[in-house]
Amino acid sequence: MNRKAARPWAVQGDGVALTVRLTPRGGRDAIDGIEVLSDGRCVLKARVRAPASEGEANAELIRLIARTLGVAPRNVALAAGATARIKRLTIAGEGAAIVAVLEKVVPIG
8 A cells, every 4th residue: 555645634625624533531632643554544643642431532632633724623523432532523614725734734654
């Protein structure tokens, strides 16, 4: 698999779909780059300080992604994986612009 071509995001009709592997209680709120899982799926690695209880880590993930992309938190929604480590987010807005920001701020490797 070409690692450079692999991206955990895809432009969709009303924005971007993003696949994230979240580590709660990760010591800090950060995006740690892109990882290819053993099943071939590509994910954005993220960590948050919040615990994985009562949706705290999910809420902090939404705030982290919104802050990183410069969009309002209301434009970032958890589409799947509320209780799983692998999550699918949707980011409403101009898809090409969101992807451009992701490619600029996410460490590849």
